[in-house]
Amino acid sequence: MLSIGIDISKASFDVAFLDTGKYQNKQFINDLKGFKALxxxxxxxxxxxxxxxxxxxxxxxxxxxxxxxxxxQVIVANPIKTNAFAKMEMSRNKTDKADAQSIAxxxxxxxxxxxxxxxxxxxxxxxxxxxxxxxxxxxxLSKMRSGENSRLQASLNKTASKSIRSILRTIDKQTLVVExxxxxxxxxxxxxKAQVDLLNSINGIGNKTAWAIIAYxxxxxxxxxxxxxxxxxxxxPKITQSGTSVNKTSLSKVGHKKLRKSxxxxxxxxxxYNPLMLDLYERLQQKGKPKKVALCAVMRKLLxxxxxxxxxxxxxxxxxxx
Numbered sequence: 001m002l003s004i005g006i007d008i009s010k011a012s013f014d015v016a017f018l019d020t021g022k023y024q025n026k027q028f029i030n031d032l033k034g035f036k037a038l039x040x041x042x043x044x045x046x047x048x049x050x051x052x053x054x055x056x057x058x059x060x061x062x063x064x065x066x067x068x069x070x071x072x073q074v075i076v077a078n079p080i081k082t083n084a085f086a087k088m089e090m091s092r093n094k095t096d097k098a099d100a101q102s103i104a105x106x107x108x109x110x111x112x113x114x115x116x117x118x119x120x121x122x123x124x125x126x127x128x129x130x131x132x133x134x135x136x137x138x139x140x141l142s143k144m145r146s147g148e149n150s151r152l153q154a155s156l157n158k159t160a161s162k163s164i165r166s167i168l169r170t171i172d173k174q175t176l177v178v179e180x181x182x183x184x185x186x187x188x189x190x191x192x193k194a195q196v197d198l199l200n201s202i203n204g205i206g207n208k209t210a211w212a213i214i215a216y217x218x219x220x221x222x223x224x225x226x227x228x229x230x231x232x233x234x235x236x237p238k239i240t241q242s243g244t245s246v247n248k249t250s251l252s253k254v255g256h257k258k259l260r261k262s263x264x265x266x267x268x269x270x271x272x273y274n275p276l277m278l279d280l281y282e283r284l285q286q287k288g289k290p291k292k293v294a295l296c297a298v299m300r301k302l303l304x305x306x307x308x309x310x311x312x313x314x315x316x317x318x319x320x321x322x
Contacts, residue, residue, distance in 0.1 A: 001111055002045055005104030006053040007096045008060040013053075016100035018108075019045070025097050030059065035066045050116065052107035054079040055218055058132055064121050074121040075107060078222040080231050082106050124219060127189040134182050135215035138175065139258060145171045182211055194313075201315035202305055204270025204277065212262035213306050220311055226304040233259045235300040263299040270298055276318055277301060 007014045009030065015038060016025045026041055028034035042049065051067050052075040053060050060076070067074045085106045086099075110119055123129075148168050155161045186192045186207075192214065199210035223229050230236045233256050270277035277298050284294040309316050 002047040002049045003104050003107035003111060004042075004049055004051045005100045005102065005107055006051060006060075006063070007099040007103060008053055008056045008063070009096065010059050012096075013060075013063065014096040014100040015041075016097065016104045017045075018104060023101050023104075025100065027096070030063070032062075032066070035063055039070070049073065050075065050107055050111060052077060052103050052110070054082055054103065055222055058129075058136060061129060061132075065123050068121060068123060073116070075110060075116075075119045076121040076219075076222070077103070077106065077110075077119070078228065078232070080228050085109065125191075127185060127192055128214075130185055131182065131192065131211065132215045134178055134185070135211055137178050138182075141171055141175045141178065145175075179208075183207075186211070195310060198309040198313070198315055199306055201309065202270075202302065203274035203316075203318065204266045204302060205306070206266070209262055209266045213259070213303075214310075216256055216259035216262065217307070217310075220307065223307065226307050229307045230300050230303055232256055233263075233303055235260060235263075235296065235303060259303075260299070263302055264295075266302055267295050267298040270302060271295070274318065 002017055002019075004015060004017045007016075011030055012027055013030050013034070014025065014027050016023050018024075026038075028038050050073045053064065055076050055078060064074050064076050082103055086102045089102065089105070110116055145168065148164050148171065152161060152164045152168070155164060186196055195214050196207065196210045199205050199213060200207065205213075217229070217232070220229075223232065227236065267277070271281040272278070280301055281294045281298055284297055285291065289297075305316055
């Protein structure tokens with residue numbers, strides 16, 4: 001069985017597989033033309049193939065779907081697991097080519113363990129993909145608005161200021177259009193609506209945050225436990241120690257920046273209206289932790305609870321811990 005590793009980026013993807021003791025590597029454009037070129041390149045290899053790539057949001061989903069439609073076996077792996085595998089191998093190189101080779105070895109490892117079937121990719125459906133694209137668009141509009149606001153504050157010209165205000169009105173209008181489309185999408189899809197309702201049961205999480213969590217977290221089946229989810233978002237603690245020096249603990253911030261960012265405002269709301277979060281927030285401050293550290297702990301707790309309700313299918317119960 002041929003284990004094929006794919007390292008995905010926005011514009012291209014690198015492919016690697018081991019053939020008669022030597023790696024074969026090639027880079028392709030990340031579009032339909034590149035997908036077809038990949039299949040053509042692999043035509044000489046009649047072995048059963050297993051393609052493996054990391055879950056990278058919208059950049060890899062089209063290739064995974066294309067291969068799945070052709071009847072190929074595809075693994076869309078949690079990047080935490082592939083990174084851990086690379087560290088276990090003590091990989092020194094960090095290039096697209098080296099990453100593709102490492103993913104190919106991870107793919108072979110999954111096959112050797114006999115875990116192929118439970119790791120095979122199955123498309124989540126058009127509605128979920130649509131939600132991911134619309135949430136990405138909302139984020140783009142938000143960044144555009146911040147940029148225009150900064151320009152407005154710095155503008156000393158009346159005509160320029162008028163132009164900026166016009167752009168801001170357009171951005172606000174388009175934001176409402178996208179949000180309305182998401183509302184319609186969720187209300188007409190039973191699975192998405194059920195997931196949003198579960199997340200809304202958590203004090204501090206509203207519709208917009210629920211949409212973002214579902215879109216950015218992706219397939220919860222990729223995570224074996226809550227620790228992997230917090231690591232995926234970069235909300236896990238990072239401990240620094242050297243010899244006998246004092247340990248320094250901070251957020252790793254090596255993870256999904258957008259998922260992490262989407263939890264900041266909900267954390268501020270949660271410490272006011274969610275007794276469980278307020279207790280955590282105040283307890284950490286009483287121990288001498290800065291407010292920022294305590295708030296990050298609330299963000300992490302919100303994510304863990306979000307994973308819990310989605311995994312169990314049961315709404316949040318503030319009295320459960322008691």
